Amino acid sequence: MxxxxxxxxxxxxxxxxxxxxxxxxxxxxxxxxxxxxxxxxxxxxxxxxxxxxxxxxxxxxxxxxxxxxxxxxxxxxxxxxxxxxxxxxxxxxxxxxxxxxxxxxxxxxxxxxxxxxxxxxxxxxxxxxxxxxxxxxxxxHLAEDVLSGREAEVLAMAAAGNSNKQIAARLGLSEDTIKGYMKVIYSKLGAADRTHAVTIAAKRGIINL
Amino acid sequence: MDKTPLPAAGDVAVIGEWQDFQIDVIAGDLSTTEADILVAAICGQLTNAAQLGPGIAPLDRALRGALARLRSDGIFSGRWGETLFLSAPPPPINAAGVLMLGLGPTGPDLQFHLRRALRSAADHAAGFGAAHAAFGPANLDTGSPRFNDIATARSLLRGVLDICGLRPGKLQRWSFVAPPTEFEVTADKYRMALEGLTDH
Structure with a gap:
């Protein structure tokens, strides 16, 4: 019809x-x-x-x-x-x-x-x-900062099992810069560690697993 | 000294009754009013969440700030007649859904816009299969000195009655929700507004 x-x-x-x-x-x-x-x-x-x-x-x-x-x-x-x-x-x-x-x-x-x-x-x-x-x-999540595009990209790579060193090599950045990104990500998501950050981000739809 | 007790939350003053339809005023706030659908009127001129107003604030708190957030993010802009339906709200909200209704900016043609916005809300409520819709706040601050309280109420009533004429038998009850402190005066205002309508 x-x-x-x-x-x-x-x-x-x-x-x-x-x-x-x-x-x-x-x-x-x-x-x-x-x-x-x-x-x-x-x-x-x-x-x-x-x-x-x-x-x-x-x-x-x-x-x-x-x-x-x-x-x-x-x-x-x-x-x-x-x-x-x-x-x-x-x-x-x-x-x-x-x-x-x-x-x-x-x-x-x-x-x-x-x-x-x-x-x-x-x-x-x-x-x-x-x-x-x-x-x-x-x-x-009003008060929380949303991750920037680069931060979400770094976290998605971490979620895929890459180390900071591997992420740095892929993005053409230094390992210290990636460590800096991870610190900001933990802070923005209120995460205690890498696994916690990935879990929170996946649950909120910030990254896709 | 007269110490008349305040009306209790949930008290009802019937404004008008027809064969299968009733309009009334309920004492209380939207967050605790029992109805199929709650209609939350939201002005289009807000610049921050705190301006949602005391009539909507308890409902916003019960929704953990969702109304303010949707408004401040522009997902709901509050333009005249805009609607956003939130299904399955959490307790203590006792309704199947909350319908956000945009009441735009104050300006010319206020009566026309109010009537059309209420018609849109009542049409959506009927479309969702609601038998009882509750609207708040009953006392709108239109921001227009030329447009008095009774004229506002009359425009709101017209919008609701339009839908009853167009979709008979769908909605059976429409309630305007007012705080207990304003209950009596609000009921009087709506009665006068309805008398003005039926006189014409």
Missing amino acids: TGKGVIRILVVDDHPLLREGIRAVIETQPDLSIVAEAEDGESSLELYDRHRPDVVLMDLQMPGMGGVAAIESLRKSHPLARIIVLTTYAGDAQAMRALRAGAAGYLLKSSMRKELLETVRSVHSGGKHLSAEIATGIAL
Whole structure:
């Protein structure tokens, strides 16, 4: 059904099973219709141009162009695009990036069945929608500094098992500079050590493991 | 000396009743009001979180500062009629969700903007399947000396009643939430505003 008054939806997720699950939920509703499915950020841009959907359901973790970059690109070329993030990540940093990029909704896949339909309708009618859990997570880190791009990069390398010496060699910096970065990272995250910093950053969506 | 006790939190003054719809004033604050959806009115002119106002502050505290943070980060700008729904708020909040409603900057066409913003809030509440929505603060400071309290209340009532006309049977109750110290005077104000509407 793609008649007048029907909300046309583009689903972007690299997992076919997840897309199938979303389709199963959406297809029970006479006022909602999936017009296209994409499995990565790049193809979502092309499919958006072709179908001009009313609402996009976007995963964040995808191979190639990820969800946040796709949201930024879509909103740049189509400022009125209405995008809802569907993710397994409750981290405040990840949510903040998506919302700042222009997402109008942020939904955890765990609550999808319950909230998906009302979120699609609400966002289509111009509203924004996120779970209070995400919003309070964002607020709780109000006083904390977010890591800079370079700090997040250093921590991601540490999370991948690299020593300070290896990180320094890869980035073309001195080992002392990397030690300095690590100190700042511990301080900003309130972490006691390297493992603690990686755990906190992964939980908040600052780095992806 | 008359020592009339203050109304207790949760006391209700009915303003108007129709076949399947009621408008009332509840004593208390949004953070402890029992309803399906809480509508938190947020001005678009705020420059810092402290300016959320006493009517919204308890709800913001219950949400651990989320309203102020979303506002200060610009995720919610507070423009006229803007809405942001927060689902599944934590205890002690006793509602399925909190709807942030932007009440923009003061300026010309205030009555029109207020009515349209309330219509948008009531429409969203009905869309979420809410039977009972509670709005706060009941006493808005519009910042416009030309626009008195009763005219403000009248615009708010018009917005809610618009939706009842358009989507009959969805919403069954709309409450305006006022602190116990302002409960009686607020109820009187809304009664007068409603009389003004029904007279026309």
